[in-house]
Structures are given as C-alpha cells and as structure tokens.
Amino acid sequence: MLVQAATEKETAPQNRAPEGAPGSVGDVPHCGKLIVLTAPLTESIDHAGFFIQMALASIPKWLEFVLNRKYPLWREVERNEDGSALYMPAGVRVLEKSLLREYTSDEVVACFPDDLDKFIGPNTRVVAVSTHNPLGVTFAAGVYTSIYGSSKEPLNSIYSRLMFDKIKSSPHRRNFQVLVGGSGGWQITQTNAFEELGVDCVAEGRSESTDALALFRKAIAGETLPREIKLAHPTSRDAILFPDKRTSFGVVEMTTGCGRRCQFCVPDLNPQIDMPKARIMDAVRANVRQGNKVISLATEDMFIWGQVRTDTPFFFPNREALVDLYTEIVNTPGVESHLVSHCTMAPFVVDPKLIQQLSDVLLPKSPIHLPRLSSHPQKKALVPLIGLETGSVRMAKQIMPSKGVPFSIDDWPSVVLEGLRIANKNNWFPMMTLMIGNPGESDQDTQATLDLVYEMDRRGLFAFLVPSIFTPLHDTRMEHQTGVTQTRQLSPLQWQLMMKCWKHNLRPGQYSWWGPMAWRIGALFMWLYRLRRLNGPNFTWPLMMFAGVAPETILQQMGKIYVGKPLAVKNRRDLLAALRPNYLKHLRADNGDLPEEWRSYQNGVPGPKPMHVVPSVPSLRIMP
Numbered sequence: 001m002l003v004q005a006a007t008e009k010e011t012a013p014q015n016r017a018p019e020g021a022p023g024s025v026g027d028v029p030h031c032g033k034l035i036v037l038t039a040p041l042t043e044s045i046d047h048a049g050f051f052i053q054m055a056l057a058s059i060p061k062w063l064e065f066v067l068n069r070k071y072p073l074w075r076e077v078e079r080n081e082d083g084s085a086l087y088m089p090a091g092v093r094v095l096e097k098s099l100l101r102e103y104t105s106d107e108v109v110a111c112f113p114d115d116l117d118k119f120i121g122p123n124t125r126v127v128a129v130s131t132h133n134p135l136g137v138t139f140a141a142g143v144y145t146s147i148y149g150s151s152k153e154p155l156n157s158i159y160s161r162l163m164f165d166k167i168k169s170s171p172h173r174r175n176f177q178v179l180v181g182g183s184g185g186w187q188i189t190q191t192n193a194f195e196e197l198g199v200d201c202v203a204e205g206r207s208e209s210t211d212a213l214a215l216f217r218k219a220i221a222g223e224t225l226p227r228e229i230k231l232a233h234p235t236s237r238d239a240i241l242f243p244d245k246r247t248s249f250g251v252v253e254m255t256t257g258c259g260r261r262c263q264f265c266v267p268d269l270n271p272q273i274d275m276p277k278a279r280i281m282d283a284v285r286a287n288v289r290q291g292n293k294v295i296s297l298a299t300e301d302m303f304i305w306g307q308v309r310t311d312t313p314f315f316f317p318n319r320e321a322l323v324d325l326y327t328e329i330v331n332t333p334g335v336e337s338h339l340v341s342h343c344t345m346a347p348f349v350v351d352p353k354l355i356q357q358l359s360d361v362l363l364p365k366s367p368i369h370l371p372r373l374s375s376h377p378q379k380k381a382l383v384p385l386i387g388l389e390t391g392s393v394r395m396a397k398q399i400m401p402s403k404g405v406p407f408s409i410d411d412w413p414s415v416v417l418e419g420l421r422i423a424n425k426n427n428w429f430p431m432m433t434l435m436i437g438n439p440g441e442s443d444q445d446t447q448a449t450l451d452l453v454y455e456m457d458r459r460g461l462f463a464f465l466v467p468s469i470f471t472p473l474h475d476t477r478m479e480h481q482t483g484v485t486q487t488r489q490l491s492p493l494q495w496q497l498m499m500k501c502w503k504h505n506l507r508p509g510q511y512s513w514w515g516p517m518a519w520r521i522g523a524l525f526m527w528l529y530r531l532r533r534l535n536g537p538n539f540t541w542p543l544m545m546f547a548g549v550a551p552e553t554i555l556q557q558m559g560k561i562y563v564g565k566p567l568a569v570k571n572r573r574d575l576l577a578a579l580r581p582n583y584l585k586h587l588r589a590d591n592g593d594l595p596e597e598w599r600s601y602q603n604g605v606p607g608p609k610p611m612h613v614v615p616s617v618p619s620l621r622i623m624p
C-alpha cells in the first residue's frame with residue numbers, strides 16, 4: 001500500500017495517512033510524514049537578534065563573508081530528538097497548530113530545510129512552506145543588494161531557492177503538492193515563479209481559516225489546487241490560534257492590523273485585533289519551557305494593544321495595560337531578554353510617561369547595548385522599528401495621511417522630531433525606515449526629507465535610518481503604482497538622501513578616530529572598484545559626501561549636494577494645542593504641556609473653562 005502511494009499520486013485521495021500506515025519517521029523509516037512544514041533557513045534562525053535576519057534579507061551573496069565572520073555559527077540550528085525543528089517562525093507554528101486540529105502529531109512535522117529528506121517520504125502529500133521574503137523583492141531588501149552587487153538577490157532569496165530546489169528534486173515529488181503561505185507568498189505570484197520554484201499553490205491569508213484546512217484536504221486528496229487562493233483572516237480575538245511550541249526569536253502575536261491606513265501597507269489590510277493577555281502569556285511560557293530565553297511580541301504598533309475597540313481611540317495608548325503586560329512578560333521566569341518590534345511615533349508625543357515607564361520595565365531585559373548613545377547604567381537601549389517614510393508633508397498627505405494621528409499630518413516633521421526627542425531621552429533609539437522614489441516624488445519632497453534628517457543631526461537626535469526604494473506591495477492601496485525601480489534611476493538628491501541616512505547612522509561610531517575613517521576609505525575603495533559603474537554618475541557626489549572628501553558646506557558651494565535647511569519645529573505643547581478639541585479629553589495630566597482648553601473638554605463637553613476644577617484622570621482600561 002505504501003509503495004503504491006509512492007508511485008501513484010492519484011491513488012492517495014485520503015484525508016489522512018491510510019490506516020495502519022504510520023506517517024511517523026520514528027515508526028517506519030523513510031515512510032515520511034503526511035504533511036511536512038518548513039521555512040527558509042534564513043527566516044528560521046533564532047540567535048544573534050533580529051538584525052541578522054534583516055541583514056540576510058538585504059545583502060548579496062558576495063558579502064556573506066561579513067556575516068560569517070561576525071556570526072560564524074549563524075547556520076547552526078537546534079533540533080528536537082526526532083530531528084524536527086526546535087524553533088520555527090511564528091507563521092509555521094500557527095499553521096502547525098491549525099493543522100493539528102484535524103491531523104495527528106504523527107502526521108505533521110515542522111523541520112529545517114536541511115532535514116527535509118528525513119521527513120519527506122512516500123507518505124508525504126503536502127510540503128507547506130511559510131515564507132516572509134522568499135525572493136527579496138520587498139522594500140529595503142532588494143535595494144541594498146542592487147547597490148552593492150551585480151545580483152539583485154539578497155542572501156535570503158538564495159537560501160530560499162536552495163530550499164525550493166531541495167523540495168523540487170525530492171524523489172517523492174510527484175506524490176505531494178507544494179503549498180506556500182506567509183507574508184512573502186505574493187512575491188512568487190507576482191514574479192510568476194511557480195514553475196521555477198516548483199510551487200503548486202500560493203495561499204494568502206491566515207492558516208486558522210476553514211479554507212486553509214479545506215486546502216490541505218484537497219492537496220492530500222491529490223486534487224488539483226488553484227494557483228492562488230485567499231484565506232480569510234479571523235475577525236475576532238478568540239479565533240486567533242497561539243502556538244504552544246517554540247518560535248524563532250520567541251515571536252508571539254500581540255496585535256494584527258494597525259488602523260493608521262497608510263496606502264503602501266500590507267498588515268494594515270488585516271482587521272485590528274489585540275490578543276488577550278492570558279493567551280499571550282501562555283505562548284510566552286510555552287516558549288520558555290522549550291528553552292527560549294528571548295521573547296518578542298509581533299505587532300505593527302505595540303501601542304494599540306489594550307486600546308482596540310474601546311471607548312478611547314486606539315492612538316491614545318492604554319498606559320496601564322501596556323506596562324502591566326510587558327512587566328509580566330519580562331518577569332516571567334526564564335525570560336532573559338525581550339526585543340521590542342514595531343511601533344509608531346505619535347504615541348511618544350502623546351504619552352511620554354508611558355515611554356518612561358516602559359523603559360523602566362524593558363531596558364533591563366534588552367539585549368541591545370549602545371554604549372555611545374545610552375544613558376542607562378549598563379548602556380542598554382531599545383530599538384523598535386518605526387516607519388518615518390518621508391519628511392515631505394505633501395508626500396505624507398498622499399501616502400500616509402493618518403500616520404501621525406491624533407496629530408495632523410501637516411505636523412509630521414514635528415511629530416517625528418519631538419517623538420524622537422522623547423524616545424532618545426528614555427534610551428529608545430528606533431530603527432526608522434524611509435521610502436525613496438515614491439510615485440510622483442519631486443526634488444522638493446526629497447529636499448524636505450533631507451531637511452528632516454539634517455534637523456535630527458542639528459538637534460543631536462539619533463535613530464538608525466534605513467532608506468529603501470519604494471516597492472509597491474501586493475494588495476496594498478498602492479499596488480499598481482510605480483516609483484523608482486532601479487538604483488540607477490535615483491536622482492542625485494535621492495542618492496544624497498540615501499547616503500546622508502547612512503552617514504547619520506555612523507554617528508555613534510564617530511567616537512573612535514579610526515571607525516569612520518575606515519568606513520569612508522572603504523566606501524571610496526568600493527566606489528572605485530565597483531559602485532561607480534553599478535550605480536551611475538548620480539551616485540558619485542553623494543558618495544563623496546558620505547566619505548567626507550570635503551566638508552558638506554564646500555560641496556554645497558560647489559553645487560554638488562543640498563544641505564538641509566533648519567526647520568521650524570513645534571514642541572509638544574504646540575502639538576497638543578493644535579489637537580482637535582474632541583481629542584483633548586484623552587490627554588493625561590501627568591504628562592504636562594496641557595492646552596488651556598483641556599479641563600473643559602475632560603467630560604467631553606466643550607465649554608468655558610470651569611472656575612474650580614477637580615483633577616480627573618481619563619478613563620482607563622486594563623486588559624483582562
């Protein structure tokens with residue numbers, strides 16, 4: 001029966017492995033598991049922090065030696081006794097949990113790409129791949145490989161292809177179907193890489209859905225699958241599944257969706273949901289039980305948690321709930337470190353006390369040390385990912401009109417600078433992404449962003465600025481728009497913005513005499529050797545500025561670069577004073593800077609300022 005199953009795809013219509021035909025490699029060697037789950041190695045590794053994965057997504061093959069030198073063990077992963085993966089990206093773990101509602105643990109396995117041969121056998125009917133960024137065509141990933149290399153492929157893509165080749169060349173390939181899901185599946189659809197990678201179906205959406213289970217049933221039955229399928233996103237908190245197995249970097253979902261509605265954003269298309277604290281904590285404990293020492297909550301904006309579908313707009317953070325959640329996480333026995341993931345800038349301005357209290361809780365468990373920047377006794381720092389995207393109000397209005405709510409997008413540069421001031425004061429040094437070459441971007445827009453970056457420098461503020469070229473992401477409100485598509489198309493100003501960001505990023509390293517010098521000489525050498533041909537003439541002067549061949553003012557006088565002009569910036573008090581009256585009641589008195597009208601709006605009733613006011617606190621809600 002097993003031999004038959006191995007040779008005749010059409011004779012395996014069962015939903016499960018046939019009776020008495022164990023799918024476990026432990027029971028019958030080479031039999032294979034019915035469903036094998038995997039993810040590219042570069043997306044599964046669980047050490048050295050988030051940054052290694054981001055680097056793997058952004059650098060070309062020929063620069064792999066840099067990573068190898070810094071992290072010689074980065075390819076080493078840990079396995080369970082049966083050879084399955086000890087950790088996997090959260091997406092694989094949720095899919096696994098979803099499948100275990102219908103299949104037994106003998107029928108489903110999650111393994112690293114190197115171990116696929118151990119688990120794929122004659123009984124295998126589905127190999128399901130979860131991927132974040134398989135072909136490197138997303139923002140910030142493609143751009144750096146095209147700046148530095150002849151190939152446009154980041155390492156992540158190279159390792160993904162190795163994994164797909166392995167699946168494709170399996171001797172059992174004709175018995176199983178290859179399903180791909182996860183946030184990067186669209187890259188395969190958009191580049192029509194089905195044949196090349198040997199993929200039968202790309203599923204977009206969540207694995208909790210009944211459609212997902214139906215898809216697996218179909219695949220196991222050997223039925224032809226659609227090339228592309230959409231899977232529904234749960235609309236309630238209870239419908240979200242939480243894995244009870246270890247995830248890479250201890251990723252546990254905190255929220256889905258966002259609510260700020262940026263036009264280019266994928267996750268914002270999902271419903272805004274904040275997960276129940278009890279279930280987050282179960283997943284945290286499960287991770288620790290299985291040896292994870294690091295936890296990270298997956299979210300688009302950590303500050304909306306605890307304020308979704310309450311009487312208060314989500315952009316006024318629920319301070320008590322957040323501090324309570326993070327306190328419990330970092331105090332969970334076994335949690336040695338915690339990494340913050342994504343958030344937005346406006347909450348720093350809205351509630352600086354929240355930032356201060358979170359710093360008290362989170363800094364001691366942060367694995368990130370920035371000795372030149374941090375005022376923490378152990379030089380610890382928090383590095384959340386925040387989208388800055390543009391300093392041009394005109395452009396921001398087009399692509400992200402609600403990015404800074406409750407503040408008007410007209411005040412976006414001030415929100416960024418004031419938020420960053422509060423962040424830095426509390427030892428938060430965000431990694432901020434910028435998009436260059438947005439559709440319709442003019443030189444004035446690029447100059448406005450340069451003004452903002454120069455103003456950061458002038459004010460001694462620091463964020464790691466990560467510029468990328470605009471990438472129209474699938475299904476977003478901007479998917480049919482094109483901006484700059486290749487680095488050679490970048491204008492001198494756009495190149496200058498790119499290089500100015502990296503020059504700014506070198507600032508913490510400028511304290512040693514040799515650091516910046518080595519970097520700059522290296523940059524000049526690279527330009528001579530390779531980059532001037534690759535990136536064209538518009539790259540030359542921005543690179544000279546980066547390398548510091550002459551002071552920027554001289555380069556400006558020579559007409560080679562643009563030096564940002566000083567910005568008139570609103571401080572927190574001015575920003576609050578410009579808020580819509582109906583938002584005032586959500587401000588917290590202990591942060592200070594309150595506008596005159598605040599007290600009269602405390603009860604939601606606009607009116608004259610009362611003579612005698614009893615201090616009141618806005619309604620608070622702590623998550624159950």
Ligand code: B12
Nearest residue numbers: 053054057090091128130133140181182183184206207298
């Ligand atoms: C945590 C995180 C990271 C972490 C850890 C990643 C990891 N390997 O675990 C770090 C910081 C390292 C990271 C890095 C990057 N990230 Co990231 N990351 C996230 C984040 C916040 C959460 C991901 C997560 O675990 N979610 C929870 C799980 C449960 O969701 P999921 O993976 O989507 O899985 C669900 C479904 O997709 C589906 N599913 C998953 N797999 C499969 C498989 C099958 C067969 C099926 C049917 C269904 C299915 O079911 C799951 C739930 O039911 C997301 C945003 C988000 N909210 O998704 C961004 C996000 C995925 N990242 C993104 C990007 C761009 C990157 C980088 C390229 C950034 C960069 N330039 O460096 C790198 C790439 C790293 C790499 N190795 O390739 C983008 C992806 C955009 C895209 N693909 O087009 C996102 C969406 C952020 C954004 N705002 O746009 N990231």
Ligand code: SF4
Nearest residue numbers: 258261262265268300
């Ligand atoms: S703030 Fe970030 S997550 Fe939210 S919609 Fe904008 S880009 Fe998306």
